[in-house]
Amino acid sequence: MKRKAEQGSMQMQGEIQELALEELLRTTYPFDEIDEVAKGVRGTDCIQTVVNSLQQSCGTIVYESKRTKNFSNDWTDKLKQDQITCKADIAVIVTETFPNGMDRFGEKNGVWICGFHEVKSVSFVLREMLVKTQAVKSSDENKGDKMELLYTYLTSNGFVQNITRIVENYDGMTNQLNSEKKAMHKIWASREKQVWVVQENISALFGSIKGIAGKELATASVLELPDTSFEE
Template identity: 35%
Template sequence: MNDPRITCPACSHEIPLTESLAGPLLVKTRQDAAARQEAALAEQKRTIEAEAAARATAAQAAKLAEIEVRAQEREAEIAAMKVRDADRETKLAAAQKAQAAALAREEALKDREREMDLTIQKQVAAATDVARRKLQAEAEAMATERLKTVQEVNALKLAEKDQQMEGMRRKVEEMQKKMDQGSQQLQGEAAEVVLEDQLARAFPTDVIEPVGKGQRGADCLQRVGTVGTILWEAKRTSGWNKDWLPKLRDDMRSVGADVAVLTSAVRPEGLETFALVDGIWIAAPRYAVPLACVLREGLSRAAEARGVREGQATKTEMLYDYLTGPQFRSRMEAVIEPFEAMQMALLKERKQMQAQWALREKQLEKAMASMMGMYGDVRGIAGAAVAEIEALEPDLLEGD
């Protein structure tokens, strides 16, 4: 085992280091090393502290310099602010002066406005009075015009409704006629055939001529030799119609018949067998042949009378015979009947107009009542703000 050796610094002799010799040296060496290390650490610490102090001093100095710079800048800003404040004070003083002048002008303008308001109020009051009078006159005119318009509209509506009702009534009648036409036509044709058959069997020497459909002249003609002609018409309906007689008289005149007979299952009230009504013989169907016998006898006697006087009659007698005969009577009836129809139409029209006048009078009263109610409602809501309309004042209406 090689022991560690040390060289003597004086004689350069190597001395082996034994445990007894090296122990104290090692201790001392350790102590010296520790002392040196502590000295080095202390020196390093001092160096670090010095550097830190230097850095802190430099930073503090920089900070102080920065603070001084900021303080200078702040002082400059304060100086500028003082300058701005002085300028602002100057401007504020000028603004106060301008405001005072503006207030003075505003007061002057207010005084002028008050004067103008008074002038305008006076002008408005005068114009309002004129406008109120004008509006009152216009309202009265409008009320009158509206009343006329309402009356005209009501009259037009009423006329339209009347026309509609009349049109509907006519349509209903036409439909009813179309519905009844088939059965009535068949019944009428059956009655006509029965009548012709009865007359042909009862009077084989007479000529029975049926009147074609669509031709004027009732149903058939009975020519009694050379003594005269009887016009026959057969009806088989559920109701009596007074318009059959004027039509049959016209047919009698158109064909030149001496007598006209209407046979019907329905006759005027109180007529059970046969009778002469307005120049037309009306008979029940079962009395048609007996009546034809009577009429044929009358025509024969009239023909005999005319034959006796033929060639002997003077103009006066001929005129008398004409005036008292059936031909003149038929002519006169043909002239009078249109006048009677016109008179009946005038009476009917007069009644209708009276009914319309009464209806319009009621409508006018309702319109006036509605207008008075509306006027009263407006006066009740607005009070004196609404101008009075003399035409709608109750006292004036009662006085009228």
């Protein structure tokens, strides 16, 4: 009776972990498809269909949840067979106990093994692998067609018109900038001439007054020529 009770308790805990695993995946990856495995497929709990930002299917990950005191090496063989049946790209065992020689997540016989506390990080890495792989496949697909489309565009009137428009705007901005520089130089030259005229008139006016008033008028140093005498 005790063994049956313990067995029932372990089974309930295992089912709770399965539900927690599905909820974790759905919460972490809201745009992915997290499905329970159809009846008749043994050894698996759920399948994650990875979907990228372009809403493209990048592959699938099959998960099996285990919560027992001992790890069975038969689990990997069964899950690999279930992986083939489900046509999944990656297989993961989420377990409370690890096989001999493992104390944390890792890969064994083509199956990834991790604890429940590690499944979020492990699933993220495996998911990124599928997304990157899909990106490489997409870039390779229709590569010849893409090159042809690019060549067609580069030799089209639309491309030539765009380049012409860019060059025209650039030339227009350059000419406008040069015109503004020339105009500013003229303004500066005119103002400089006016300043010199004012200075000459002030000097002449002060000289005339100085000639009349003589020494009684103080000398303004700013109007005097610099002292060019040298000591012998």
